[in-house]
Amino acid sequence: MEEHEGLRLMQAQMARQCGDALLSMENNAAAARAAADSARAAGRLVLYGIGGSHYVNRSVEPLYRELGLDCRALGASEALMSPLPDLPRTAIIVSQSGESGEILELLARPAGQERRFGITLEGGSTLARLAEAVLVGAGGTEHAFAATRSIIVTLALHAAILEALGMPQEAFRAVLAADSPADTAAVDAALAGCDVVAFAGRHVLQGIAESGALSMMELARVPTIGWEGGQFRHGPFEFLRPGLGILLLRSAGVDGPGVAPLASACVEAGCTTVVFDSSGEAALPGCLTVALPRNAGLAAGLSMLLSFQPLNIAVARRRVADRIGTPVRTSKVTV
Template identity: 30%
Template sequence: MNRFLEEVREMPCALRRLADYYAGEGHRNLQRFAEIADGCGEIIFAGMGSSESAPLAILPGLSAAGVKGAHGGSIGIRIADAGEWLHYGTAAAPSALAVLVSQSGESFETRALAERGFVSSYVAITNNEHSSLAARANLTLPLCAGDEASVSNKTYANTLAVLYLLSAVLRRKPIEAALEELRSTADRLHALDECAVEAAAQSMAQTEALAFVGRGPAYAAARQCALTFIEGAKMLCAAFSGGAFRHGPVEALGPRLGLVVLAPSGKTQRLVERLASDAAASQARVVCVSDGLPSAIPGVMALCLPPALNEELFPIAVSGLQNLLLYHLCLARGLEPGVLIHCEKITACE
C-alpha cells in the first residue's frame, strides 16, 4: 500500500489514541493549560503551514463566546504566521501566552520565536515531545499521532483535535464531553463513498488550477486543502472564504478551474451552496462537500460525510475525505501520492 494512503487509513486510530491520552495521563496537561491561560491577557496561536491554518477552526467559536480569565477580564485571541512575526513583529507582552504549533517541533520560524525571546512563556503543541520546541516550553501538549512521513494527514487532524480541547477549556466546557465528541468523529472519519471521491478526483484532474472555499471553521479546512493539494498534486491551488471568492477570484470561473466548496451544516451553508451553483453555471468543475444530506445542485458533484456533531468539528470530520480526494487526484495525474520532491517533511531553514 502507498505510504500516504496507509497513513490516511490510520487517522481514526490516531484520533482515538489522542482522546484516550487526554482522558487519562494527559488530562492534567489540560488542567495546567487552564491555569496558565487564566492569568494571561492574550493568547497568540503561531505556526507555519498546517500549524498556522489549524487554529482558524476554533477562532470563530472563541470569538463568539468571548474568553474570560479567572478575574473576569477578557482574553484576546489571535493567530500569527510565525515567520512574519519573527521578522516584522515584536516580542509578545509579558501578559501574553503563546501557543506555538509545530507538528515536528523543529519548524525553523516557530522554534526561532522561542529561541530569540519573542515569547516569555509558551505552550507547545507538537508530535515530538523530545523536540527543540518542547524542550523550552512551559507546557507541551503531544499530538499522539504516531509516525508520519508523507504530506500532513494524521498530525493535522490531531492538531485540530488538541485545539478543539483547548477551545473547550477556554470556554469552560466539560472536557469529557469534548473527548467523547472526538471519539465519535473518529468513528465517522472514513464513513464515506470512496467511489464518489474517486469520480470527483477524476473530474478535478482535468482542470489547470483548484480553488477551495469555506466559511467559519471550514475555512481552516480550505486552507489546509490548498496547501496539501499544491504539495501533493503539484497544481496551482488557493483558498478563499466564501465572501472573498466573490471579490475578484470569481472572474476565473470556467472549465479550466476546479472549485471545491466546503458546506457544513451551519449558518452559512446556503451561502456556500449558492456559490457552488453560480460556479457550475459558469462551467467550472465544482465539488460540494457537506455533512448530512446536501442540496441537489445542477452541475455540482456532491460528496457527503456523516453529520458532524457541530460546525467546529467539521474540519476534523472532513480531514479523511480531503486526503482521500488528494490521493485519487494524484493517481489521476500520474503522480505517486504523498511524495514531496522540492521540500522536506520538516522545514528546518528559511
C-alpha cells in the same frame, strides 16, 4: 499499479491517525487544562504555526473567539518580522516536528509577558522542552510526506484545549471513532478535466479549505488555492471559467447559508463545482455533492479533512503516479 513507497508510508500513517487522535485527546488532559487556564486568565490567545500547522490554527481560531478569547492565528514567519506588542497573553506554538526553523527562532526570543504552551508530535523536540506545558500527539513524528496523520492529531490536540475551555467535543470524537471517509471517486473523475482547483470555506472551514488545497498541491502538483468564502466572492470571481474546479465546504453551522450563492455563480460560469456537505440540507443544483454526516464546527471540518485525503491521493495517482508521496523540492517530511 505497483504502489510507490511514498504512498505506502502515507497509507500506513492514515490507517492509524484516528486512533492516535483519540488517544492524544485522552493523554493530554492535564496540559490542555494548563493551556486553557492560562488563556482564560489572560483573555488573549495567539496561535503560532508555519505551513500546515498554521492552517490547523486558522481552523480553530474562530472557536476560541466564540469562547470569549481575543484570539488570532499568526504565521510564525510573520510574527518574527512584525512581533506582537508585549502584553499579557497565552501563546500556543504549534509545530508537528517541534523543530521548524521559524519556531526555533521564535522560541529563542524573550517571551516577555507571553506564556508559551506547545502542540507537537515529538515529545523530545525543542518546542516540547521549552514550552511551559506541551500537548504531545500519540504515535510520534509522522514519517510520510504531505502531512496527513499529523494534521488530524494536531487538530485533536486543539480539540482537547477547546474542551478544557468548556466546548464539548463529543461530535468530534464520534467522527474519529467512525473513521469513515466519504467515497470521492466521482470527485476525482470530475476534476480530471480541471487545470486549477480552488477550495473555499468560511469560519472553521476556512482553515480546512486551506489545508485541503495545500495537500492537493503538495501531493498532485496541481495549482490550487484555499479561500475564505467571503474573500472568494469579492474579486476572485473574475477568474471563474470552464476547466476550473471549485470545492465548496458547507456545514450545519453559521457558514452554511453563504454557500448556495457561491455555488450558483460557479455553476453558471461553467466551473466543475463540488460541495463537501455536512449541512444535512438538500443538495445544491448543478453541483456534485459529497454528502457527509450532519455536523458543524470542528466535527464537520474533521470529516472533510478525512475525505480530502483519499481524494488528493487519487488526483496524485492520475498526475504523478511514479513519484506520489515523494517530495521533489521539500526537505522536511512535516512541519
